[in-house]
Amino acid sequence: MHKINWRRAIFAGLLGTILFDLFGLVMGMGWWDIPSMLGEQTGLGLAYGVFGHFSNGALLAILYAGIAPSLWGPAWIRPFIFITAQVVALVWFFMFPLVGAGVMGLDAGLDMTIGSLVRH
Incomplete structure (x- = not known):
């Protein structure tokens, strides 16, 4: 049975989100373009956008850690x-x-x- 290393998965997701943001900055999209857009679209502000953006990154990494062994x-x-x-x-x-x-x-x-x- 495969077990998820939760700490590593969450760390990887947060680090991946930081790299995602840095790559966006290099591509000329600005810093925190996604969190800003999330906060604006929801009307909940930048703090919510940052939380949602980084939470999404961590959740995607956890999902990947869980299903990676089953992928082709x-x-x-x-x-x-x-x-x-x-x-x-x-x-x-x-x-x-x-x-x-x-x-x-x-x-x-x-x-x-x-x-x-x-x-x-």
Whole structure:
């Protein structure tokens, strides 16, 4: 039976979220663009956006830790399979339409669609 190392998974998720934000900054999207957007869209402010953004990162890492052994292929390709499925299902078809960017973020431009996959 596979057991999740909760501390490592949560740490990995938080670190991954920081790297996600740094990559967004390098790509010219600004610092904390996602938390700002979450806070604005919900009307709950930046603090909620930061909490939601980092909580989401930790939860995705916990989910990955739980299902990684069941994913197809060698260990090195499993993160790519997981993150591609996550971006398609949760970002392109849920989050983008929710925030008014349309399916796959196409209403915001093709660079949004491609950039979201690269950034994740």
